[in-house]
Amino acid sequence: MRYTNGMNTNTDSSGSLDRLAAEEFPVTENHIYLNHAAISPWPERARRAVQAFAEGITRDGSLHFQDWQETERSLRERIRDLLNASGTETIALVPNTSAGLSLVAAGLDWRPGDNVVITDSEFPSNRMPWEALAGQGVEVREALCTPAGDADCEGNILRLVDDRTRVVSVSSVQFGTGRALDLERIGQALSGSDTAFCVDAIQSLGAFPFDLEAIRADFVAADGHKWLLGPEGLGLFYCAPQWLERLHLHQWGWHMAEPFGDFDAREWRPATTARRFEPGTPNTPSNHALEASLSLLQEVGIVRVAERIQARVEYLIEGLSALSDAEFISPVDAGLRAGILNVRFGGRTDKVYQALREGGVQVLTRAGGIRFAPHFYNRYSELDRVLEIVRGA
Template sequence: MHELSWEKIRKDFKLTGKVTYFQSAGMSPIPKAVYKTIQETYGKLYELGELDFHSDLSMAAALLQKMGEHLNTLPENLVFMPNSSLAMSMVALSMKRRFGNDFNIVSKQDEFPATHIPFEYQNIPVSYVQPENGRYPVEKIMALTDDKTKAVVCSYVQYGTGFRQDMVSLGKALKQRDLLFVVNATQGFPFFPIDVEKMHIDVLTASLHKWGCAGHVGSLMYTSPAYREQFPTPVAGWLSVKPVGNDFIVTRKGTSVDIYPTAMQYQFGTANLQTILALKTAFEYMQNIGFDNIRKRVLSLVTECIAHLNQLDGVQVLSPHSHAGEQSAIISINLSGKSNQECVLFLEKEKVFTTIRNNNIRISLNFFNNHEDIGRLVEGIRKFMAQ
């Protein structure tokens, strides 16, 4: 295998020559290869219309195959959705249809709104586990469940603090209690390991504009066959329904609707295949680098960054970081006696871009970041604190 050159990879991301970017947890920039694919796919629309439609469908299917292998599942259990909020809404509606009003779910206090709002909007009672120093011990999560609890709905990685949950232990505990495990993997996929079988995940959604390196392409949704059998889609579109014979479109009227048994039942209508093809390029680009290599690179940068931040007076690292298993690509810090918001604005003037989440400074590191980026960040914070 050829030796990786992180500096060469860095050059694939044009913004690295202009700014110091620590906002990938909001949206990752796209590499050169993805930008080229976007130009080519929309160029085909410009020149050929939909003449390559079936070819594009085949390539989208090939991407689901690759992503299925990454999650240890079959492609028939995966579908692209417009966003994670819609995916979670489908779960909330299905649960409401099956259980009525006499049930609850358990989630976490630090969750991103896409995780819990779909359930609260359906008036489903949600009990929120409180963190312990940014962590969520499995025992504490399970202790909040009761006889009416039907599911735990939570993130793999917390968007604000970066805490990464032990999914294997939590999934095993939920399986023993026969509770659904619904996961928002947005801040973990595709860098950090996910095995839906080993983790006993029933439903998973991951918004792909965060770490997918392909822009706003929607989200990936996984549902297990057992989940779909008990909780079929609560809504349907023309692509959710199995056609008769060789028909491509279901044109019959006034008859029963037969939805697909696969995750295709959530494919309500046509998708933007051009952005999905860009995602295919991005996924293959990262796959070629190696997700293990990417994860090791990111965690190495995170460890280095935390070590430097800990040396600054008045800087408190809030993200759990006692061991690599709880770390992600996100670091959250708070400044003592100074305004976090003003620090972010100060850093922007230095062309160093972080962001505010939960009133703290969020720093997210990607594999294109380097030691010099960390140095500019730390020096910028040092200068601000010295004012």
């Protein structure tokens, strides 16, 4: 995966980062955690943030409401920085990726004969909202992206686009194969057309730089509980300025209205910012957790995070390549991969998986293989232990 911007980089040595990781991730005391493509452990600072919030509301009720709002403002600014967005007015806090993508699917004016282009290896969150439009006469077209290391995924996507394509919606990284898409190529090809570009960024945001200016996405959705190291139940939705008032709304509540905070107003209108997609009360405890988690990623520097993830994936590739029965489902080309490495082991894949789980290694099976997903804090000694278990299974 190419790095698409020059976001903050921490120049501390690897030793300093390793010490920081040891302080922030007590999960490493009991597990070798390589399951960040599913659900990530929280860093210690996220636990402390939620604990402090819980203690405050238990003691004082809503006394610290202004502080909660400041945390929410800080969270939006951190998300803006991660996306390289022009401002926070384009960012909504939503329950999850599915909710964000559904805002687009339900918000457009569809006509019979319209189509949506996705890939053949999308997670259901980026397939079901579009398939649900079949009753309105909308066709879903699936571009060939498998085998992950061979198919011209981006070219296949663009070849399916025609004058009735309303949306191209793709995952930045495919959840099963780990194939990273060249979002800039797709975004540039669609720029200036009538086709909107939508990105499910859940498998890359927090692991690799993301540059809206270069990618030219109209919509981006992502959950906080994977590479962003945050809680479940809180995600983000980016809506480009030109689309903010073009998406039809289907949810209504006090939080999305103007004048904001005037609960007696009988005349109101939806906010002109992305707050229009947030109908009700914020998920304040999760706001505290995700804000703290993002502070860690930005303290380390997202470019440094990406370098360390790539190095760990490379280490696993080199170690597993020595095994005669290792078959890589994920691309091994550094330009096509991200933080996911999916591998089959001939007729012993199930045995390897069981041995890893029994050995305290948290991984999952996906797409017929074992999916390894290390983060920046994983130690090479942990990866050596993983390789030892795989060899001995």
